[in-house]
Amino acid sequence: MSIEVKNLTKTFDDRKVIDDISFKVNDGEILAIVGFSGSGKSTVLKLICGLIPYDNGEIITSEGDIAMVFQYSALFDSLDVADNISFALHERKDLRKKFTEDEIRKIVSEKLEMVGLKGIESKFPSELSGGMQKRVSFARAIVTNPNTILYDEPTAGLDPMSSTLIEDYIVSLKHEINAASIVVTHQMSTITRTADRVIMLYDGKIVFEGTPEELLRQETPYTKQFVTASLEGPMQMHGG
């Protein structure tokens, strides 16, 4: 077991954004968290990686790094691609003196090759397309060989071919580093192509848990509404 979330609760301004949810993700497994906008998907990731504190519950992760691929890549725009990827190796206390500059250059080159972007070390994020930025952020996330990777809407805003490329990288990274992965998404292609299991959130609660195939079978009102993208059903859009 790599990540276990038990009875997690988070409240913002008297509104329960995450309401007593529990799930597990094993090593080498990809869990997709799906749901409409505002259902608390991204909040779960931020709680797991410690960016925001939770009110109640427990998050148990096995030893090792947690990496996160952000929705809009979150690359450091004042640094070039090489410095973005090697950021943790240069600035993290426990890694700062572990590698020589030559070793860091080699690691950066290897990680870029893994995401199919060899030779762009000296480019700045503003010179890259959205899909390339996303792949660089993948390379940056895996530079410390994490055992948990969190993806926040990895294919949002990308064209279908770039989305397919990103989905393939998520699956290949699973095989290469055997990490436990959580993918937050609402894109059906990402769910079906990457996930081993799916949980659906609505109003901070888990309303469905199963495989992508079970999701597609639309056996519950929630899965039916999600898959058909219908406005009719138990889930109502906030502010809609």
Next chain:
Amino acid sequence: MITFRKYLKQSATYKVFSHFMISFADFLDTLGKIAQIGFRVFISICKGEISWKELIFQCDRFGISSLPITLSIVGMTSMIVASQVAHEMVKQGGSNFVGLLMTMLIVREVGSIMSGFALTSMIGSSLASELATMRVTEQVDAIDVLGVDSVSYLFVPRVLSGAIMMPFVVIIASVVGVLVGAVTADVFGGLPYRAYFESAWLGLYMKDLGVCLLKAATFGATIALISCTCGYYASGGAKGVGLATNKAVVWSFISIVVLDMVFAVLFFF
């Protein structure tokens, strides 16, 4: 009772009072954040957690890039003051004191306070908007997720560069101010350079220089700390970046005036 409460909520007094209370709560919140971050920065500096590469970059930004605008502002302020003082004092028979007055004024007040204002508008606003943009684009979150302390990485080089570079900026600006004062006194008051500089030396004390440098270092660190804190805690999108920058400039200006008053009370009374 309900009618009275409704009436109360609609009254101008209630609105002014509630606005005041919200502003006061925001003031305390900001003050608390600045103090908290300031303490963390201090601890990081004591532990030697300094990114030297970033420090050099920030020193260049704080000192070299800001020099032209700072010199222009201090030079022009000296010109305005000297043109009025020299003309009047020469007329009243006080030509021997023009240089002294200008030097004291520039070294004690004009050099540091005008440089502080110039650096706030140029560097402080840029620091605040930079960190605010990093916050709203999740770059600050990315630093934390990568296992690097974002406060230490972002604040330490910026605050240190402010404390290191501002004294240099103020010294150069003060020298320029005194020289501009001499030229202006000659042009507007017909005061010879020799008379100006002879009295200028009399107004220059080591204590004044020491206090000027200490004040400059304090101003530099304060501008950087306040601006970075306002940017670091920004939220929302473009509007959040604008609000953070606005807050940083207002807070820095007020802090410079308050600190200047504290220095005046501590060292010159």
